[in-house]
Amino acid sequence: MPDQLPSKQDLIDVQNRIAPFVHRTPVLTSQTLNGFTGAQLFFKCENLQKMGAFKMRGAANAVASLTEEQKQKGVVTHSSGNFAQAVALAAKAANISAFIVMPNTAPKVKVAAVKEYGGQVTISGPTLKDREEATKKIITATGARFLHPSNQLEVILGQGTAAIELLEDVPDLDAIITPVGGGGLLAGSALAAHHFGMDCNVYAGEPANADDAYRALRSGKIETNHKVNTVADGLKTQLGDVNFPIILQLVDDIFLVSEAEIIAAMRHIWERMKIIVEPSSAVAFAAVLKNTTVFKDKKVGIVISGGNVDLSNLPF
Amino acid sequence: MPDQLPSKQDLIDVQNRIAPFVHRTPVLTSQTLNGFTGAQLFFKCENLQKMGAFKMRGAANAVASLTEEQKQKGVVTHSSGNFAQAVALAAKAANISAFIVMPNTAPKVKVAAVKEYGGQVTISGPTLKDREEATKKIITATGARFLHPSNQLEVILGQGTAAIELLEDVPDLDAIITPVGGGGLLAGSALAAHHFGMDCNVYAGEPANADDAYRALRSGKIETNHKVNTVADGLKTQLGDVNFPIILQLVDDIFLVSEAEIIAAMRHIWERMKIIVEPSSAVAFAAVLKNTTVFKDKKVGIVISGGNVDLSNLPF
Numbered sequence: 001m002p003d004q005l006p007s008k009q010d011l012i013d014v015q016n017r018i019a020p021f022v023h024r025t026p027v028l029t030s031q032t033l034n035g036f037t038g039a040q041l042f043f044k045c046e047n048l049q050k051m052g053a054f055k056m057r058g059a060a061n062a063v064a065s066l067t068e069e070q071k072q073k074g075v076v077t078h079s080s081g082n083f084a085q086a087v088a089l090a091a092k093a094a095n096i097s098a099f100i101v102m103p104n105t106a107p108k109v110k111v112a113a114v115k116e117y118g119g120q121v122t123i124s125g126p127t128l129k130d131r132e133e134a135t136k137k138i139i140t141a142t143g144a145r146f147l148h149p150s151n152q153l154e155v156i157l158g159q160g161t162a163a164i165e166l167l168e169d170v171p172d173l174d175a176i177i178t179p180v181g182g183g184g185l186l187a188g189s190a191l192a193a194h195h196f197g198m199d200c201n202v203y204a205g206e207p208a209n210a211d212d213a214y215r216a217l218r219s220g221k222i223e224t225n226h227k228v229n230t231v232a233d234g235l236k237t238q239l240g241d242v243n244f245p246i247i248l249q250l251v252d253d254i255f256l257v258s259e260a261e262i263i264a265a266m267r268h269i270w271e272r273m274k275i276i277v278e279p280s281s282a283v284a285f286a287a288v289l290k291n292t293t294v295f296k297d298k299k300v301g302i303v304i305s306g307g308n309v310d311l312s313n314l315p316f
Numbered sequence: 317m318p319d320q321l322p323s324k325q326d327l328i329d330v331q332n333r334i335a336p337f338v339h340r341t342p343v344l345t346s347q348t349l350n351g352f353t354g355a356q357l358f359f360k361c362e363n364l365q366k367m368g369a370f371k372m373r374g375a376a377n378a379v380a381s382l383t384e385e386q387k388q389k390g391v392v393t394h395s396s397g398n399f400a401q402a403v404a405l406a407a408k409a410a411n412i413s414a415f416i417v418m419p420n421t422a423p424k425v426k427v428a429a430v431k432e433y434g435g436q437v438t439i440s441g442p443t444l445k446d447r448e449e450a451t452k453k454i455i456t457a458t459g460a461r462f463l464h465p466s467n468q469l470e471v472i473l474g475q476g477t478a479a480i481e482l483l484e485d486v487p488d489l490d491a492i493i494t495p496v497g498g499g500g501l502l503a504g505s506a507l508a509a510h511h512f513g514m515d516c517n518v519y520a521g522e523p524a525n526a527d528d529a530y531r532a533l534r535s536g537k538i539e540t541n542h543k544v545n546t547v548a549d550g551l552k553t554q555l556g557d558v559n560f561p562i563i564l565q566l567v568d569d570i571f572l573v574s575e576a577e578i579i580a581a582m583r584h585i586w587e588r589m590k591i592i593v594e595p596s597s598a599v600a601f602a603a604v605l606k607n608t609t610v611f612k613d614k615k616v617g618i619v620i621s622g623g624n625v626d627l628s629n630l631p632f
Contacts, residue, residue, distance in 0.1 A: 026342035028364060047590045048344060267627070274363045274592040274623030307590030311583070311632065 005246065006157060008195035012283040013183050014061050014157040015164055021060040021093050023049050027301075029192035033271045037288050039295040042173065043269075044166040047277050047307030051085045051117070054185055054305050055149065060080045061158030062147045063094045071096045075190055078124070078131040080106035082287070082306055083149035088119030096308035099144050101134045103127075107308065128235075149181025160188025161220040166301045167196040170256025174298040179283040179305050180204035180213045180254060182245075187243035189303060190250035199302075201252045207231075211240040217247065217254050217269030231259055231315050232279035234306065253294075255287035262286050263315045269304075276307040279315065321562065322473060322503040324511035327510065330377050330473040331480055337376040339365050341478070343485045343617075348588045353604050355611040357413040359585075363623030367401045367433070370478050370501055370621050371465065377400035377474030378463045379410045387412045389459040394440070394447040395427050396422035397550055398622055399465035404435030415460050417450045419443075424471040466498025467556025476504025482617045483512040490507065490614040495599040495621050496520035496529045496563075496570060497551035503559035505619060506566035515527065516617075517568045521603030521609075522573050523547075534572050547575055547631050550596035550622065569610075571603035578602050579631045585620075592623040595631065 028043045065073060074097030077087045084100045091098030100119040102111055105126045116120055124134035138144060148155060160184075163176055176193050180186045186204045193200040206213050207230040215223040215269035222244050228236035239247065257265075264283035268289075269275060281304045288295050288302065331593050344359045362370035369412065379391060390413030393403045398417045407414030416435040417426055421442045430437055440450035441532040449591050454460060464471060478501075479492055491510050496502045502520045531539040538560050544552035555563065573581075578595050581602035585593050597620045607631035 023345075026344075026364075028342075029339075029368070048342075050347070138588050270592060270627060274368050276586060276590040276592060311586060311630075314627075316627065 002269070005249070006153065006191060011160055011164060011192060011195055012155060015161045017064045018057055018060040018158060018161060021064070021090060022057055022303045023048050024165055027039055027166060028273060028275070030272050033268065036297060037292050038182055038297065039288065040299045041288070041297065042166065042301045043161055043273065044172050044301060044303045045275060046162050047275060047281060047304050051082070051089050052306055052308045053082040053086065054159055054303070055082040055086035056089065058138070058155035058158035058184060059083065059090040059147065062154040063090040063096065063151065065154045066145065070145050073145065075147050076100060076101070076138050076144040076148065077147045078135045079104070079149055080110060082308055084110070084114050084119065085117055086116045087147055088117035092118040096167040097144065098100050099138045099142065101131050101138065103131055105210070106309070146202050150184030150237065153242055156184050156188045156232055156243055156246070157191070158188070158193040159185045162303055163189040163192035163301070164196050167192065167200070170299065170301060172198055172299060173200050173301045175201040175203060175295065176301040176303065177205060177284045177287060178303040179232070179235055179280050180206050181280065182212065182237040182290055183239040183243035183247055185303065185305060186251060187246040190246060194250050202250055203252055203287070204254045205283040206254050207262060207283060208233055210236050211256055213247070214254045214256050216244060216253065220248065232262055232280040232283050233277065236284065255291050257286040257290055261290060263290055276305070276309060277304050278306050278309045281305045281307065319407070321510070321565070322469065322507060327473060327476055327480060327508060327511055332479045333380045334373060334376040334474060335381070337406060338373055340481055341365050343482060344589060344591070346588050349584065351609060352584070354608050354613065355604065356615045357604070358482065358615065358617045359589065360478055360485050360617060360619045361591060362478050363591060363597060363620050367398070368407050368622055368624045369398040369402065370475055370619070371398040371402035371407065373477050374407040374471035374474035374500060375399065375463065376453055378468065379406040379412065379469040381470045386461050389461065390414060391459040391463050392417070392451055392454050393463045393465065394418070394451045395465055396426060397544065398624055400426070400430045400435065401433055403463055404430045404433035408434040411476060411483055413460065415454045415458065417447050417454065419447055423626070457484060465552055466500030466553065467558045469558055472500050472504045472559055472562070473507070474504070475501045477509040478619055479505035479508035479617070480512050482619070483508065484518070486615065486617060488514055488615060489516050489617045491517040491519060491611065492617040492619065493519040493521060493600045493603060494619040495548070495596050496522050497596065498553040499529065499555040499559035499563055501619065501621060502567060503562040506562060510566050518566055518601070519568055520570045521599040522570050523551055523571055523578060523599060526552050527572055529563070530570045533567065536564065548578055548596040548599050550594065551599065571607050573599055573602040573606055577606060581605055583632050592625060593620050594625045595624050597621045597623065
């Protein structure tokens with residue numbers, strides 16, 4: 001837990017550090033979707049980021065922040081999702097080793113993607129404990145540095161650079177809204193809005209079926225998900241001790257959305273904006289669609305988090 | 317048939333005229349797709365254009381070029397595809413009437429889209445003759461001006477503005493490649509490359525199952541499609557007497573691709589670039605994938621023409 005918030009200069013340093021390794025993604029608009037909400041929407045398309053998600057930013061910053069000694073030993077993470085690919089690709093760009101622990105339940109296509117990006121995959125048992133034990137063994141054997149997908153300051157600051165770019169493109173945003181899962185994107189975006197926005201509110205959308213952040217913002221302490229039965233598979237995780245204090249201090253509200261609302265919002269984005277977004281990415285737009293009175297006549301930046309979906313298994 | 321090519325200033329005038337009515341679409345890149353081809357690819361994403369296709373540009377220019385008297389009488393076209401939506405939306409922006417003749421075989425979703433954009437739809441019989449007769453009746457009754465989707469100079473110049481923007485973003489392109497159907501996009505892009513490029517070659521991809529332009533470029537005269545059995549439903553039309561002389565003079569070559577190659581290229585774009593493209597849009601990339609020796613180590617601009625697909629009926 002940081003004693004004080006990271007500074008504006010910290011964020012600028014991160015933005016400069018990762019610039020060679022990430023895309024500056026476009027900000028898209030749609031008159032039709034504006035009409036659905038009564039707001040003026042600006043979609044920051046991190047689905048068009050390298051490896052298809054904002055996770056590339058945090059991974060790139062974590063890797064670029066390593067000391068020379070750390071670089072020689074490489075990095076390790078356990079993930080079955082976008083962060084595994086992001087770490088593998090960021091490590092490849094820096095020419096260092098990436099050890100990725102993936103559960104034996106991970107889809108073959110995701111394992112293949114990590115290997116394609118040069119990651120050294122270790123398959124573990126299916127539970128979190130299995131993954132953590134396999135990770136520990138790798139750290140003991142190699143001295144590789146552990147990278148956490150959402151609860152590590154370098155990662156959080158990297159994720160915040162998407163919102164910095166969004167505010168560079170649309171400086172007078174009234175609000176930014178992101179999905180919230182582990183909390184890295186939300187905390188980073190909140191820091192960006194705090195330092196770069198002009199009185200810019202920060203919100204998140206969260207699946208009602210994995211509502212730990214909604215409850216945490218109200219209770220003032222980290223909460224646990226007792227069920228995570230959501231199509232938004234990137235948002236099943238919970239907040240951590242590094243990102244939660246930032247969220248508690250800087251985030252205005254979190255809105256819950258149902259599974260049907262997530263899928264409907266996802267389809268609107270596919271059909272109207274012609275971009276491929278994963279269900280997690282549609283959660284923020286679903287929250288805007290559901291809470292039109294909050295956002296009416298406002299300029300609202302929506303961070304589209306990623307576009308990694310199985311085209312053979314769509315929810316519509 | 318123009319006595320001489322439209323000038324660079326003509327294109328600049330068009331670009332300025334339509335700027336308030338169109339998106340400046342992003343140019344995206346993908347290391348993975350570069351790796352597939354050995355070329356450096358720059359995708360001009362007209363699928364992210366208003367109403368989801370480059371057709372918006374030509375329609376916007378045609379409408380904005382009307383005299384005040386013509387504006388009072390409105391415009392008319394017959395189309396079951398993207399041009400119908402483009403004319404309806406461009407007319408709506410200019411606050412004039414758009415009469416759209418659509419065959420009774422047109423998908424209900426396309427008819428609904430035209431109506432949503434404010435078009436006044438007349439349903440005709442299924443043949444080209446039916447549509448032309450219905451169009452004539454409307455012209456007689458209203459005095460509306462007929463807009464052709466590909467064989468009218470205002471439309472061709474409008475379509476060319478996508479390639480102008482692409483060359484503004486990447487001035488030293490070695491080549492631009494577009495799909496070719498009716499020929500408006502190809503002719504307009506060739507004019508843009510001629511006036512704005514630095515020794516920039518121009519190519520097109522065409523479905524082998526609708527290969528009139530490929531044959532026309534070789535025979536020196538407009539050819540007819542005897543079959544149009546292609547998934548690229550936007551490319552079933554043939555060249556016209558206004559765009560063909562431009563194509564014959566300025567286009568370097570046209571490459572044919574099979575149905576399987578179109579679908580494979582489409583899936584690569586969806587999976588790797590996270591954007592929704594219609595089959596017609598994938599034809600140009602399919603041609604690059606198939607002719608890697610032509611494009612190896614070159615900087616190649618690929619115009620992604622549109623993203624209007626039925627998500628419930630994908631070819632993969």
